[in-house]
Amino acid sequence: MKDNLLLTHWCMIRNNQLVIDNKIDVVTENISNFAGFLKALYKKEQLSYPKFYKMDSLSKTGFLTSEKLIKESNVLDHYRKEEIGIIIFNSSASLDTDTAYQKTIQDKSSYFPSPSVFVYTLPNILVGEICIRHKIKGENAFLVSEKFDAEMILDNVASLMESGRVQACLCGWVEVLGEKYESLLFLVENASQVFEKDNKPSLHKTFTINNLNNIYYTKGD
């Protein structure tokens, strides 16, 4: 039988702010640039994960969003690690790091390609980073669309959930290019599972295009 899918939690990083569910959790003011903001947020969240400093901006941004979402939702307490899927979309894939890497090979007099930069020229490394952090081993995919596309997110996540291959899915949008960034991750769960645990049901919304768009277009501005 088809189970109803719910958006149980979401976390957004945009405009020097982190918003978790309905509340603005962190406002980081007087930050001169994006890199400074990411660092300030990492410290504010009191994370202790030295690998963070090796990540590119795309991975750092998605990582910080997922950290907050995973912590707030306690998703790891309710599902086995191979039952949790991750599907992330963006517009520019890894172009931010691609451009940085190209600079290391462009000029033959200063030719210095580095494996530690090259590895981040794949956008799905972000998904790998989140999986490594929490030993999440379920289905994963990195997909690209021009803009935040609620219908595409819904189609992909719902068909994966309906197939029964995952019981919960971390999904959404993590876009980074230069100083422009926005990140919005959702946790999607089967309604029947959610009602078995006490999980602030007042926050839950049905997993629909409208609800995805409402969160993306109205919160955190």
Next chain:
Amino acid sequence: MENNSVYVAGDNVITSLGFTTDETIRKIKNNNIGFKVCNDRSLTPAPIPLSLVDSYQLDELFQRTVEIFRPDNRNTRYTRMEKFFILSIFDATNELPAEIFGTKTQLIISTTKGNIDLLEEEKKVLYEPERIYLWRLAEVIRQFFNFENRPLIVSNACISGILALSIASRMIQSGRCENAVVSGGDIISEFVVSGFTSFQALSPEPCKPFDISRNGLSLGEGCGTMVLTSSTQRFSATNIRIAGSASSNDANHISGPSRTGEELAMAIQKTMHEAAFEPTEINYISAHGTATLYNDEMESKALVLAGLQNVPVNSLKGYFGHTLGGAGLIESVITMRSALDNMLFRSAGFSVLGVPENINVIQQHTPATVDTCLKIASGFGGCNAAIIFHKEKSTH
């Protein structure tokens, strides 16, 4: 919930061996290998074997195709990557009714780097700035064929192609679309060659998957396309069905495979479970087999964990290299042909087993009953994917 069966209704492969699936299969049967030592300084600082598609033939075939199919576009400039995709989709859909481009079809593009060569100063100036984006590449392809729905792009390292097929079959099974045109490709660029060189991952001679003397991977370029449908009558589909698929993550390291192979084995087991096949029912495995030390080791362990150590296995990368975002599609099409032709192809470059587990690598082209095939892949970011193709007894 709907649960439609998904069949293959069209296919194409473009590699250094040829521009069609038939041409590629003929070359494989003749044991032709597509590598040449490349001295082109615009691609590689040192000579290295690469499997490159002939540019002259590519341009000529592309011009002819545009003249026949879209003469109104004869003055439009297309990138090398776009030519691959357009030619591959053109050939795979050539005999199908035009409604394959209609509202019931999802176009899915699989690529790791797309038009990445447009970061080079000389090429950048020839195109609009958006052309570097993968969605723009997909949109150019969509417009060429007038696909009505907006395309979906999968960019998930070396499992992109299998993942794209997996997503397509899920969308057809659940009734979200009736057909999917799934095309995967990547070109060889200085960007990619320098990156793999910096990882010291490239073999100085054509790659030797699973062999004791293997010494890294060899890069190839190309494109593969599969047309999938649940409307078997309308699109006169083959009797090859996607029976199951799954992906997993090692959650171990961003650039090195799992030490145990457990997570790839998990994806394989989930796939067999979904397809309702036992390990003893699998007739053939098309492995990822990149010929790096650790990938091939890990795969051998995963196959044993999944109970598949006796099943004939090959890696097709010894023929045309690692085609990255194209690999899943290209190798799946050839896997499907193994089933249709009842033929197991030799694992090119292999002579002496050099992985920890005693797997059954195919040493000679061998006629055999090939009904059920497993295709697997793993990639950077710790990702793994598996898919099973099954040949039904009767045609539609």
